[in-house]
Amino acid sequence: MTLKVENLTYYYTNPEDYLFKEVTQTFAKGTVYAILGQSGSGKTTFLSLLAGLDTPKSGTMSYDDQIIKASNLTNYRKKTVSTVFQAYNLLTYMSAYDNVKTAVKISAVKFEDEKAAIEEALEKVGLTNEMIYKPVSKLSGGQQQRVAIARALVLNHDVIIADEPTGNLDEETTAQIVELFKKIAHEDKKIVIIVTHETEVANASDVVYTLKHRKFERTA
Numbered sequence: 001m002t003l004k005v006e007n008l009t010y011y012y013t014n015p016e017d018y019l020f021k022e023v024t025q026t027f028a029k030g031t032v033y034a035i036l037g038q039s040g041s042g043k044t045t046f047l048s049l050l051a052g053l054d055t056p057k058s059g060t061m062s063y064d065d066q067i068i069k070a071s072n073l074t075n076y077r078k079k080t081v082s083t084v085f086q087a088y089n090l091l092t093y094m095s096a097y098d099n100v101k102t103a104v105k106i107s108a109v110k111f112e113d114e115k116a117a118i119e120e121a122l123e124k125v126g127l128t129n130e131m132i133y134k135p136v137s138k139l140s141g142g143q144q145q146r147v148a149i150a151r152a153l154v155l156n157h158d159v160i161i162a163d164e165p166t167g168n169l170d171e172e173t174t175a176q177i178v179e180l181f182k183k184i185a186h187e188d189k190k191i192v193i194i195v196t197h198e199t200e201v202a203n204a205s206d207v208v209y210t211l212k213h214r215k216f217e218r219t220a
């Protein structure tokens with residue numbers, strides 16, 4: 001399983017003001033990738049292409065050697081990719097359990113034992129039984145991000161994309177969340193791609209790309 005981009009080019013309005021041009025990269029399962037780059041360099045834009053939220057101006061993206069066409073993006077988002085954001089984006093008046101359950105409901109995926117699947121995802125990210133049934137607003141930032149990660153995991157998609165997932169967290173919690181992403185990639189054989197501006201996150205990742213001068217370079 002690999003996610004590949006080939007000759008990917010993107011600009012918002014003016015082709016000469018491209019953010020990146022003809023980028024070719026392969027993302028393999030079992031690996032955590034960090035994408036570094038200065039503010040405004042285009043990291044979030046690149047992630048939005050990988051997440052199937054936007055289409056490139058030219059070039060292709062493929063998963064498992066199948067080109068993902070614009071007409072297939074909805075399917076790709078439903079079946080292959082899940083996202084985690086800096087701001088957690090949880091329904092804070094609901095419990096962790098209900099947040100994950102809501103994602104399952106929206107996806108329309110049917111589990112044989114839905115409760116067990118939701119509890120398993122929440123347990124995997126290190127939340128105790130006591131934590132998962134109280135309102136998310138009563139959890140710490142790190143715990144809330146774990147809920148968001150469980151929500152991304154429950155559908156068992158192959159690609160997990162995270163945009164500054166530790167941007168609101170202290171150093172120690174950041175290290176724990178990065179360890180969690182590594183466990184997910186290494187043990188569950190997922191592709192994990194993290195946009196970050198934190199060198200500690202990059203240092204802990206398996207592969208680092210830096211978007212600099214409108215080019216991607218492997219820097220670790």
Ligand SMILES: Nc1ncnc2c1ncn2[C@@H]1O[C@H](COP(=O)(O)OP(=O)(O)OP(=O)(O)O)[C@@H](O)[C@H]1O
Pocket residue numbers: 012013019037038039040041042043044045046197
């Ligand atoms: N919808 C949009 N329309 C036009 N320009 C945009 C749009 N979204 C972003 N941009 C511009 O594209 C450039 C790249 O933005 P992007 O958010 O991808 O950068 P980034 O590297 O993720 O930045 P940061 O680290 O600050 O989040 C910026 O100059 C931004 O102003």
